[in-house]
Amino acid sequence: MKQNKIKQGVITGLTFGLIFIFLILTGFTQVGSDMIGNLLGNFEKAGAENALPVINLILFTGLIGLLMGLSTSKANLSNTWLASLLNSILAGLIAGLLVGAVILVTGSFHSQGVDFRNYLPKLGSEQMNYLLHYTTPLAAGTTYLITSTVASLIGGAIGKAFRQQSWTAHSMTWTKNTVKNIGKKLKLGQSPQRKIITILGLIVAGGLLYLLPLVWGSYWNYTMGTVAIYILLGIGLNIIVGFSGQLVLGYVAFFATGAYTFALLTAPQPHAILMNVWLAVGISVIVSTLTGLLLGLPILNLRGDYLAIVTLGFGEIVRILIRSDLLTFLTNGPKGVTNVVQPSWLGKVFSDVNYTHFLFLLVLIALFIAKRLKDSRTGRSWIAIREDQTVAQATGINTFKSKLLALALGAALAGLAGALFASRNQFTGPEDFTLMVSVNVLCIVIVGGMGSLPGIVVGAMVLKGLPEILRELDDYRLLVFGALLIAMMIIRPQGLWPAKKVSLELQRKDSLGDNIQEVEP
Amino acid sequence: MKLKSVFVLLVVFVLALTACQPSQDVEETEVSVEETEVSVEETEGVVEETEAVAEETEESDSSLPAACLEDELGCAVIQAGETIKIGMGAPLLGDYAMFGIDISQGVSLAFQMDDGFEGWTYELVAEDTGGSPEAGAAVANKMVTDPTVVAIAGHIFSGSTEAAMPIYEKAGLPMMSPSATEPTLTQRGSTVFNRLAFTDADQGKFAADLLFNELGFTKIAVMHDGGSYGQGLADVVRAEFEALGGEVVAYEAITTGEADYVAPLSAVAAAEPEAVYFGGYAAEAIVMMNQWSQAGLDGVLFFGCDGTYGVEFTDKTGPNGEGAIAVSLVPPDSDEKTAFDQAYFDAFGTEAGELSAFSWSSYDTGGVLIAAIEKVAFVEGDTLFVPRSALVEAVRTSDYVGLTGLIKCDAVGECNASGPTFYEVVDGVWVPLD
Amino acid sequence: MINKIKELKITWGSAIRVIVGSVVAVYLIWRVVIITFGSGEFGPDTWVRFLITGLVIGGIYALIAIGYTLVYGILFMINFAHGEVMMLGTFAGYFVLEALSAMPAPGTDANINFLNAQPVLSILLTFLAGAGVSALAGYLLEKIAYRPLRKAPRLIPLISAIGASIFLQNAAQLLFGPQRRQYINPDLLWRGQGWMIPVSGKSVMLTYTGGFSFVLSILLMIGLFILVRKTKLGKSMRAVAENKQAAALMGIDVDSVISKTFIISGILAGSAGVMWGIHNGLFNHYVGFLPGIKAFTAAVMGGIGNIPGAMIGGMLLGLMESLGPALLGLDFQLKDVIAFAILIFVLIIRPSGILGEALTEEKV
């Protein structure tokens, strides 16, 4: 019994100790401490003296300890205060001992002049001194131990106190109810009012979408333009994966086809066709669609992961062929196509603001189309195929045709996105079309919520926008990104904005009700 | 219902965007130099427009020094306590990270070893591009929004550079790339782009000449790694070698990142060449060298390029790499070089040249940029001003002696005046070829 | 008879299948004719070289592919991070070899390091470390990133796996740096040395590392086969793969079986990683990605979920990569195109892989 009670503390301590060691070895402690320094506003002065960074480092250690304490208290609600605090102290001690030991050992080696950097590049001399708080290994190790234990104890106490009064739970339910009530009010409100609010909102949002690109500068125009292109890709892949449930991992092939068709048709090299931009966009879309059809015909009766790997292979085939010597005469090989034409309207080349507006408009149109498709016979047949292909076919759906249509439409959107991508960058090269593009788009669809259109917007924002925002984290952004992806799948597997069902029956009743009202007077 | 969902969507869109504003310190500087900021921002249009804006600036704010008002792109204004920022777009993560990390380390070392200018120190702002053109453009767009960035060291890799060039051109940020070698980059009329790397065309020509005339080979095989750099070189060598009268008996491309090239090497061996020219990077070259005899290429000369040169090659091929030839920007031994090597090792724990062959030229890149900035920058009050178009001009007219020799840019921005040096591996060390 | 003819429906899919099939077949026959009777761009020695390369790489692919197939068989998920599990094993092996080579051998003079004094023991230790670290990584991966998602829709664990892959790759880069590292082999197994096999007047080298890797991968596969077929654990693995609920009702601890599956696939991946290092030498944090994708391809080609299928798929993929370009008269740059094209071709003809169960009759 007693052992069981302690177990939680031991495990948490070990976990957090290892995590902290990992953070030290990857050098994240420094970044984290600097962030704390930034928050406290003492970072500016940090360069001069050693005291401030060390304080920040200790604070960072404390923060980890605090989190550790909180998580020990989370596990056993039935624990008494004493047991709970004991657990926290235990966790703090264990983690502190682990970290302290690592610091002690590396520190001692370091003071003997051993250079770890060949194997652990983040443990350079300067960093080691910093990690040692500019003192002896023993003193530093002890500091870590004490900080971790004390912080864990505090964390445990806070956590226990909160849970004891289940204050958080109350607040949670309160918020939920409030949100629900507001929702109800909105729903119950008479529909004319609702419409006015919606229209007003649309105008405001539309205005913002128009105004923001004007003011936020070229960097954000560029980033949001990329996000918009990825939304287009997401919508396309969502038709294939989210609606019709066909796992396609080579979506980049259609993107590449669109981009290259457009680039080759408009760029002065290697072919000097110099076609009109808008015509070229159209042809790119058509070529991508045809590629989709051609690929789909032989393979669409494959199921699940077989389809996934075949399409993955197809994506790679397209990329390798584009850059190969075999097709260099056609595609300009690994050098890519340069000087791709930018779109123009009435003789004036799009500025980046125009371009962002144009992309936003296209995204809205694509969203609108996808939404209409979803709520139609076609869309229902896709979703039926996703749910149960055999039954869908027995219900009269020509599944092959239906899947082919989904693939073709998805490919068409990818082709459009590709053409825009090439023209906006004025360049396209084979390295823009790696497997990771397909993976990214798939992540957008799933992180946003399978089959959900607003989900794609949110997903694209998070997945293409977040790494840009995480640039502040420099080297650590992809690390953080990977960890967030896992955490997100565990915490919210249905996606950030899961698809919502339209209440068709209710809607019909509403409309009938409206009719009656209209008839009565 | 439909309307509502669209509405919610828009709101989220907008909220997310407003949440994504640049970090605070950048914002502050934006406020303090609002005028220049505006002028930089609006230079995206045509050049005439920029001039108009510059005039506007003149009218609205006469506190700027005359040199800035005369400069058609205005000045970068750097307050006391700030640093002079030099941007860089390089692959810092992913498959090509060693190039980016090495180059950023080389450049930042140049800045660290410099005493600064009138109390201002230089700071390298390196952003990750992963080597891709798409991210190259993103980084460039980010760089131009920071008004205290005065110049760009980079980009690294031709594709990324290519995508970034038009953006810097509009903003008037001079570039100096230690490694973008695609020949046509300097032939696009860009005023801002310069490079230290010699072009593939030059290198290929010299290599073919050496192979045919000096070493006396008549039958060679040409291989490349399928990248634009490698393929460019290989094509030049093939054309030049054939023009000289030699015969290219095999032309084979491989894929990067593999660990086994026995099959393509065996195929090349079957054509019985006297030497194999390889355009590509050390990673593949090392694997190839180690499998040389396995593929039946014993006694056939390996002829590399500046991508294959480096300590890594000799370290990791050991006796297998004996006799291989490569080209390099690596300077001949000198006191400065020894000092740099020591400093590099002390700072980063790896030998200069271990991550890539660009350690030295990236150091020189930093040096050239510092020299150019010091030529045009001036202090008024407690503010540093760097006239932008003057800086563009200054970089283009650089005349500087660095670790790698004389750096003197020509009219289109080719700055490597010393030409390639060929090296041969003798007893595990690269020795200049006479 | 008439019935049969009526059943031959002509659909777009089958038409394309026939066309693609016959074009490929005609081209292949033509190539074989040219190679056999024509002037012959490659001599027999070159073909033997291709074969050796293919088999060695194929063995490594097969080991990794088994990991994919084991996990897929039991969880129906693509363990996208499997390549990264292998990468961690490669690193672990490297560090052990570094340590051993820096360590003086006991009882000898200081000139001989432990590595060369006790090469067999050293190699054994290296493999133990590689396999151990990969097994641990696999175990933790399952526990942290996949177990909470056991009941989620199928694509959710895939995204989690992609996240894990990105995380592990970057963690390794941050921990150990981006530079390429090279395995220090004991002199006994030095790269670039091997047995010389005379083939048509020329001698072809079979490297010691290559021979060693191939034999070891075969031994590991045999071991795994025995494990799955003969042991209690193997039986429970198969039971869990068949039906988790039923297995649980029969008293099998499903969680522990899944954990053990990940451990086993980790062991195989780690061994493959160490082999990779010993045979090829160079590696960095990116080493797992490409072999991971290739092995996944191999697993699917063999019929995913089927262990002998993964072995055959791996070997076949390795052979195709080295023999394919020469057979088809294409550039070696296109070897992945050939590999993927053959994959597509195989799946068009056998929609569930070479040894996969036929799914044509859907269970109703």
Added chain:
Amino acid sequence: MKPPAIQTKNVTKRFGGLTAVDAVNLVVPESSISSIIGPNGAGKTTLFNCVSGFYTPEEGEILFFGEPIQGLPTHRICKMGIARTYQNIRLFKEMTAVENILVGQHCSMTNNWADAIFHDRRFRREEENALNTACELLDFIGLSGLGDSLALNLPYGAQRRLEIARALASHPSLLLLDEPTAGMNPQETEEMKALIKNLRDQLKITILLIEHDMRVVMDISDKITVLDYGVKIAEGIPSEIQNNDKVIEAYLGPGTAKMTEKLKQKNNNYA
């Protein structure tokens, strides 16, 4: 004379060495309720799957109102007017009840993706009609008000009925019901019986069903076919089947027919 709704001629289906359905001849007259019964593994569902197109029989012919349908893809068969339900309910779980029924109407609708994008008149009219039909069907199976809940959230009996509604939505002339009352309580079973009768009487739909619950079978069937090991062993009206020795043996094992005879007599004696 109008051909029967379904006529199978010597239909044989094999899985490897196992002959699941062996030369079965079956006639289902129009507007009848016919049942197939037999012990587990007798080949009932396999025969169903042959009729609905999931399997292609190796031998024999299946005529639907005189037209051969064996080997056709299932969506074509559905379009011809055969709809079915499944032994283990197979609804589109993540779709609402209404949507399930709308999918069922797929064949009877003609609008395509372009119509959907432009919301043209045909689309609007068709969708409105479809929605009306769906709501009527919901009413018919007694699920109105539950139309907007996801199929997986419906109670078991409701799911069974929804599956029938989805099948009905395609306006079938023949409805195949695979164990429609499996797992239902007596009251639900009664409701289902009434529903099936209604289908025949009101909508004039021919019904072929597989059922284990003998009370249901005996109560509503016009005709019963008994399968055992893939072979038809008996056919006739309920009362004939009830007293067929072969059938009893098939269900209870050889020799049991006499036993039951004796038991019956005993019971009679006691009575």
